[in-house]
Amino acid sequence: MKLSDLFKKGKFVITSEIGPPKGTNIQPLLEEVELLRGKVDAINVTDLQSSVMRLGSMAVCRLLKERNFEPVFQMTCRDRNRLALQSDLISAYVLGIRNVLCLTGDYITLGDHPQAKPVFDLDSVNLLKAAKTLMEGKDMVGNKLDGAPDFCLGAVANPGADPLEPQIMKMELKVEAGAEFFQTQAVYDPKKFENFIKATEHLKVPIMVGIVLLKSAGMARFMNANVSGVFVPENLIKIMASASKQDRPKKSVEIAASLIKQLKGMCQGVHIMPLGWDRYVPDVLEKAGLI
Amino acid sequence: MLVSERKPWGEILNCLAQDESVFIIACGGCSEACQTGGEKGIDELSEKLIENGKKIVGSFVVDFACNKVLVALKLNRYIAELQKADSVLVSSCGIGVQAVSSMINLPVHPADNTIYMGGFSGVWTGEERCLQCGDCKLDITGGICPYANCPKNLLNGACGGSDKGKCEVDPEKDCAWARIYERLKEIGKLENLKKIQSPRDWNLMQPPAVRKRSIFWALEFEEEEKKEKEKMVRE
Numbered sequence: 462m463k464l465s466d467l468f469k470k471g472k473f474v475i476t477s478e479i480g481p482p483k484g485t486n487i488q489p490l491l492e493e494v495e496l497l498r499g500k501v502d503a504i505n506v507t508d509l510q511s512s513v514m515r516l517g518s519m520a521v522c523r524l525l526k527e528r529n530f531e532p533v534f535q536m537t538c539r540d541r542n543r544l545a546l547q548s549d550l551i552s553a554y555v556l557g558i559r560n561v562l563c564l565t566g567d568y569i570t571l572g573d574h575p576q577a578k579p580v581f582d583l584d585s586v587n588l589l590k591a592a593k594t595l596m597e598g599k600d601m602v603g604n605k606l607d608g609a610p611d612f613c614l615g616a617v618a619n620p621g622a623d624p625l626e627p628q629i630m631k632m633e634l635k636v637e638a639g640a641e642f643f644q645t646q647a648v649y650d651p652k653k654f655e656n657f658i659k660a661t662e663h664l665k666v667p668i669m670v671g672i673v674l675l676k677s678a679g680m681a682r683f684m685n686a687n688v689s690g691v692f693v694p695e696n697l698i699k700i701m702a703s704a705s706k707q708d709r710p711k712k713s714v715e716i717a718a719s720l721i722k723q724l725k726g727m728c729q730g731v732h733i734m735p736l737g738w739d740r741y742v743p744d745v746l747e748k749a750g751l752i
Numbered sequence: 753m754l755v756s757e758r759k760p761w762g763e764i765l766n767c768l769a770q771d772e773s774v775f776i777i778a779c780g781g782c783s784e785a786c787q788t789g790g791e792k793g794i795d796e797l798s799e800k801l802i803e804n805g806k807k808i809v810g811s812f813v814v815d816f817a818c819n820k821v822l823v824a825l826k827l828n829r830y831i832a833e834l835q836k837a838d839s840v841l842v843s844s845c846g847i848g849v850q851a852v853s854s855m856i857n858l859p860v861h862p863a864d865n866t867i868y869m870g871g872f873s874g875v876w877t878g879e880e881r882c883l884q885c886g887d888c889k890l891d892i893t894g895g896i897c898p899y900a901n902c903p904k905n906l907l908n909g910a911c912g913g914s915d916k917g918k919c920e921v922d923p924e925k926d927c928a929w930a931r932i933y934e935r936l937k938e939i940g941k942l943e944n945l946k947k948i949q950s951p952r953d954w955n956l957m958q959p960p961a962v963r964k965r966s967i968f969w970a971l972e973f974e975e976e977e978k979k980e981k982e983k984m985v986r987e
Contacts, residue, residue, distance in 0.1 A: 538904075543951065565911040568903055568921045579903065586908040587951045601951075619912055627933045630945045631909040638948060646912065689915035 462531050463559045463613035465641045467502055468667040474730030475751060476533060476644070476669065477742050478505040481516035487524065493739040494530060500743050500752050503531040503560060505644070505732070509540065512572025519553050526557045533615065534558045537566025542582040543591065547600055550592050554610030562615040562644065563588040586634045589614055593639030616640035618668070620648055620657035621690030629660050636664050644732040647673035647684070649693045651723045658727045669730035672720060674738045674745070675713045678702035714741050718748030725749070754782035754845050755868040755959060756789075759888070764841070765804055767861045767891040771838035773807045775830070777852055779817035779844035788864045789813070789843040797841060797863060809836045817848025818880075824855050834858065845869065846882030846890060846897060853895020854880070859939050860895045862888040868959040886956030892944045894935035899952070901928035907949040909933075 467474050477497055482490055494504060504525060508518040522532035534553050541549065553561065569579040583591060591601050598609040616635040622628035632643065643661075648654045648670050661668065673691075675681050678701040681693040697716055704712040721731055731751070735742050746752045758764075768774060776794050783789025794811045801808060810833030814826045827834065834840070839859040842849045845866040853860040867886045881900040889907070890897060899905050903921045910929035913920025917930040936942050 565904060565906065567913065570921060581904040581906070582954075583951050584904070584906045584908050585911075586948055590948065617912060622914075623916060624933070627909055627929070627945065630942075633946065634908050634948050687915075689913055689920070 462503075463611075464503060464531075464533070464615070465613040468642060468729055472502070473725065473751070474503075474642075474667070474669060475501045475733075475746065476503045476505055476730065477501045477733045477735060477739065478507060479521070479739065480507045480510050480737075481518065481521045483513065483515040485516070487516070487521075490521070491524070491528070494525065494528070496740055497742060498530070500746055501733075503533050505533040505535055505562060508535040508537045508564075508566070509572070510567075512539065512567045512569050512574070514572070514574055519549060519556065519558070522553065522558050523556045531560070532558060533560040533562050535562045535564060536588065537564045538581050538583045538585065538588055539566035539569065540580055542580055543601055546583060546588060547591055547595060550595055550612075551606070551610050554612065559611070560613045560615065561592060562617065563592065563640070564617055585616060586631070586638045589616060589635055589638035589640055596639075613641050614639045615642045615644060617645065618643045618661075619646040619690040620654050620670075621646060621650070621692055623690065625657065625660060632661060632664060636666050640666060642667045642669060642730070644669045645671040646689070647671045647691050647734065648724065649691070649697060649720065651720070651727075653692070654724055655727060667729035669732040670721075670724045670728045671732050671734060672717050672745075673734045673736065674717055674741060675701050676736070676738065677709060710738065710741055713738070714744045714748060717745045721745070721749035721751065725751075754786070754866065756783055756786050756843075756845050756864040756866045758788050758843075759863060759865055761800060764800075764861070764863055768801070768806065768839065768841065771806070771859075773809045773837050774801055775809050775834055775837035775840045775858075776801075776811035777817065777823075777826075777840060777842045777844075778811070778813050779815075779842075779848050780813040781816040781818070781844075783817070783844045783848070783864065784813070789817075793843045793863075797843060801841075809833050817842065817844035818851055820851045820855060823848075823851050827852075827855055846884070846888055846900075847880045849888070849890045850880035850882070850895055850897060853890065853935075857939060859891075859941055861891045864888065865956070867956070884957065884959075885952065886959075887953060889949070892949065893932045894939060894941060894944070896928060896932050896935055898928055898932065901931070905952070907952065909945060 506518045506521045518535050522534045525532040563585050565585045569577050598606050618632050678698050681698045684691045776797050778789040778793040780790050798808045810830050812826050814822050841861050841863050842852050843863040849862040865886050865888050866882050866884045869884050883899045885899050914927040919925040919927045
């Protein structure tokens, strides 16, 4: 199933996200996703997130598919050149993957193999374009394919980018290249998100607001200092700081649910990034009135 | 020794499409030796541009376009002419184009592709770098090289890691694409960011063998070759 079919039906689309493990033990991951069964429309599978070597996104997407989940295959430009990227796209298709999220990817030195050669042969815009070209039955240089894939292509955007104008311009390029929906960086400030939505109305592409579950006040402060375009307001930090350790998940769920309620009317879906707190996702969706 | 070659005419005319009055700067150093720059380069460029309906409002040769001090001294003498120009066309290596661009509030277009520097990256050791990619994009990026300055070599705008104008890789470093955006805004060329830039052709980074036979190679090797040929004939 392609996410674009759900958007066309006017559904408010819900996705969550899982990170493959470092190693071959897939049991905990499979247990985690079971908690999401029937509650989300699709599950993003990250591609060596934070540039850390681990189990691949394509393999996990296939495992999810076999268990009747709808995966969103995340692809970055960091580790593969244009041959490998195109090959992996058609490989993903024959394995039943229908949704692909195209990203530039974190830089190599942020991860656990800082000595590795950064590839970045394509950028996110050209990756989208390459995928779109494959869908038209050709490779990037125009050679004909014997059988073309058919994907719903997604891209990412950052509503908190400052200045916002170049971010919007890049989104325009992504739409031109083939993006059919956007998932955003974490949003905590409804006012700022409203400005972003107004500035992107002309794109006419569904936008799924990104929600990251706050785990602690420390995490909020860390994101404010280090994560591009993410701003957690002081009142939310205070709520997390005053909660006891056992109470934190409850507070976090309340904050996330309240944000979704405020943001829901402005966009076409929500993308929840639980960062390991997958078990609280159903609670968030329930409290937000989505399930 | 640095080797550059003239960009295809179609590309040069395309980047000057919106400009009527053009000021030409040519490097009198390596570029002159490559027969792209120097007085001859200016004559060739002027002739072609006039043929294509452009007005040349002024021109000069600067000994080394990579030397910002020399460039600034020269620019100072042509302020009146530069004020009449819509843009500046520079025949030099990528460093020269970047040096000129950093000194002037006008769009600066490269006339050449830099294909080889032979370990020599300009006489002025500034922050400008040229990766000799053979496909100079400085025209689109406001004279700031995305290949040399963005760790991800991005061509279509900043990545998600760009934060408050700083780079994800080194928070001390300015994000190349934030700089490019500011520069394009300053020179009124933000529309440059509205077109998808195709992925780079990495093959252009390999200097063609025929170029290697020019200039210093010629001095060093052609003489030797001649001697060897003569020797073979004698034998």
